[in-house]
Amino acid sequence: MDIEGGTFSDKALENALRRVQFSEKRERSLISRLVKGVTERRITLDFCIDLFSKTKTTKQKPLIKNALRLGVYQLLYMENIPASAAVNETVKLVRKHGFNSLAGFVNGVLRSVERSKDSIAWPEKNDMVKYLSVMYSTPEWLVKLISEQYPDEAEKILASNIVDRKLSVRVNGTMLDRQALISELEDEGIKAEPSTYSENALTISDIDFLMRLSSFRDGHFTVQDVSSQCAIEALGIQPDDVVWDICSAPGGKSTAAAERVKNGKGHIYSMDLSEDKLPLIEDNADRLDLSDCMSISAHDATTPYPDDLPKPDVIIADLPCSGLGVMARKSDIRYRLTLESMDELVELQHAILDNTIHELKPGGKLLFSTCTINKNENEAGRDYILKTHPELSFVTERLFLQGVEPCDGFYYSIFVKEK
Numbered sequence: 172m173d174i175e176g177g178t179f180s181d182k183a184l185e186n187a188l189r190r191v192q193f194s195e196k197r198e199r200s201l202i203s204r205l206v207k208g209v210t211e212r213r214i215t216l217d218f219c220i221d222l223f224s225k226t227k228t229t230k231q232k233p234l235i236k237n238a239l240r241l242g243v244y245q246l247l248y249m250e251n252i253p254a255s256a257a258v259n260e261t262v263k264l265v266r267k268h269g270f271n272s273l274a275g276f277v278n279g280v281l282r283s284v285e286r287s288k289d290s291i292a293w294p295e296k297n298d299m300v301k302y303l304s305v306m307y308s309t310p311e312w313l314v315k316l317i318s319e320q321y322p323d324e325a326e327k328i329l330a331s332n333i334v335d336r337k338l339s340v341r342v343n344g345t346m347l348d349r350q351a352l353i354s355e356l357e358d359e360g361i362k363a364e365p366s367t368y369s370e371n372a373l374t375i376s377d378i379d380f381l382m383r384l385s386s387f388r389d390g391h392f393t394v395q396d397v398s399s400q401c402a403i404e405a406l407g408i409q410p411d412d413v414v415w416d417i418c419s420a421p422g423g424k425s426t427a428a429a430e431r432v433k434n435g436k437g438h439i440y441s442m443d444l445s446e447d448k449l450p451l452i453e454d455n456a457d458r459l460d461l462s463d464c465m466s467i468s469a470h471d472a473t474t475p476y477p478d479d480l481p482k483p484d485v486i487i488a489d490l491p492c493s494g495l496g497v498m499a500r501k502s503d504i505r506y507r508l509t510l511e512s513m514d515e516l517v518e519l520q521h522a523i524l525d526n527t528i529h530e531l532k533p534g535g536k537l538l539f540s541t542c543t544i545n546k547n548e549n550e551a552g553r554d555y556i557l558k559t560h561p562e563l564s565f566v567t568e569r570l571f572l573q574g575v576e577p578c579d580g581f582y583y584s585i586f587v588k589e590k
Contacts, residue, residue: 199379208248209240211333211502214308216240219247219291223283226276235273238265242281246288254285303329309505316510317495320546324575328544331574332498332505337364337374339578341395341423343459344371345433355386368578369404372397390459395423398496398571398581402540403427403487405567405585410435412484417472417527420448422455424487429461440480442470472523476530484535486527490520492541492548496573496580513545520552521559528560533590537563540583544572549582562589 209216217228220239228236242261245252258281265277294302300318304311307329318325342349349365356363356375361384366372373392381387381394403424408414408431416425416439425441432438441452446469456462470476472488493513494504524539531537539556541548549570556563568584 203379204249205241205244207502209237209244211499212244212248212308213240213502213506214310215305216243216247216308218293218305219243219284220280222291223287224276224280232270232273234268235265235270235277238277239280242277243284246281246284258282258285307333310508312510313495313505313508316545321544321572324572327574328572328580329574332502334499336499336577337376338378338394339366339396339400340373340375340392341369341400341427342371342373343391343393343430345430345460346389346391349373352386352391355391356384359384359386366397368397369400371404372400374577388458393423393426393455393459395427396497396579396581398576398578399423399489399540399542400427401569401571402489402538402581402583403431405569405583406485406487406536406538408432408437408485410437412437413481414439414485414487415480415483415527415530416441416487416489417470417523418489418491419443419467419487420445420451422452424489425452425465425467426455426459426461428485428487429456429464430459433461433464437464437484438481439465440483441465441467442472444469444471473519473526475526482530482532484532486531486535486537487540488524488527488538489540489542490523490552491516492520492543493545495543495545496571496582497542499573500579513547517548517551520548521555524552524556525559528556528563528588531588533588535588536566537586537588538583539586540581542579542581544570544580544582549584553584556584556586563587564589 220243221227238261242257245257246254258278261281262274262278265274294305296302300311300314303309303314303326309329314329317328321328342352349370352373353363361375361378363373363375366374378384386392408428410432412432414428414437416428419425419441420443422441425439429439443449443452449467449469452467456465456467493508493516494501498504528537539552543549553568557565563586566585566587571578571581573580
């Protein structure tokens with residue numbers, strides 16, 4: 172779905188659900204399903220519409236195109252909604268927004284899709300790039316990139332980006348243990364399952380607005396993918412460590428680190444370039460009762476750090492990246508990326524690393540991580556660190572591939588600074 176003003180669909184949906192948080196759960200679920208579904212299936216839907224429309228989607232008015240996507244999505248993927256209702260409500264939507272003259276066109280396209288939906292001429296596998304692009308709603312250039320880097324896993328990766336995934340959360344170990352949280356969530360009607368990756372991780376499902384849960388409001392857990400949790404656990408942060416999290420919003424890694432120093436003399440310095448994102452970190456720190464061991468500030472990680480900032484024992488460098496590992500949660504990433512923008516991100520990563528690594532104490536650890544699976548942003552970044560910063564020694568690394576493992580795509584590598 173095309174969202175006006177450049178807003179990512181997940182943020183637009185979050186704002187919309189906040190406005191209707193007291194409506195019936197069924198209504199909120201329908202809104203969520205339509206926004207997420209139309210966004211993640213956009214290329215598939217446009218392919219289908221173009222088969223039945225004389226005016227191709229590239230020539231249609233934005234509202235008409237989005238209305239057709241909504242209607243076709245319901246016809247193809249929502250069996251619980253009668254076809255007549257899907258068509259009629261879409262036509263009403265078009266009329267409501269002043270496009271009476273195009274109501275017949277919309278009705279005709281949707282009726283054609285309804286009649287032929289079981290015999291649509293989808294691309295064949297003999298053109299694998301086209302097939303993967305349409306079936307898993309991914310631009311062809313991105314299909315080629317993923318297929319070249321992961322030839323054996325490409326279809327699993329792409330398929331995982333258009334399926335519902337349970338929400339991964341982290342238990343606040345300073346307040347309770349995992350079993351206690353499972354019981355608390357069950358009392359609130361939420362099914363929770365322990366993760367095999369981390370003793371602090373759970374997956375939950377069937378929840379559309381976390382603030383409705385007292386366990387969330389009380390700070391007993393926070394949202395963080397288990398792959399990201401594993402990265403912090405691998406660092407082995409000690410209670411007295413000074414930790415810099417240099418690109419920290421919305422604060423998942425900062426608060427995970429803070430839980431490990433809360434009962435010691437350590438402190439987390441949580442920084443982010445975007446000042447408007449700092450309230451997200453502050454809210455998470457307050458809710459989790461971790462504010463006393465965290466300092467939160469705006470800082471551009473490509474510029475010198477304040478002289479009065481204590482030198483770090485640990486640097487968390489979860490750097491700007493293409494986000495190819497989180498396309499299941501942020502579906503419109505795939506439509507906004509370009510090869511040029513990905514190259515620019517690599518240059519930015521290098522600038523941040525070069526500006527930051529020398530701040531690390533002798534014997535200190537660096538975590539380099541991204542939420543992408545692009546090797547040019549991951550393994551190539553590891554090699555850049557080793558080539559340009561010989562004072563660092565490689566310790567370990569791990570790559571998580573979505574679709575191959577039940578988590579987001581994610582990469583991390585850890586280095587230690589020689590004494």
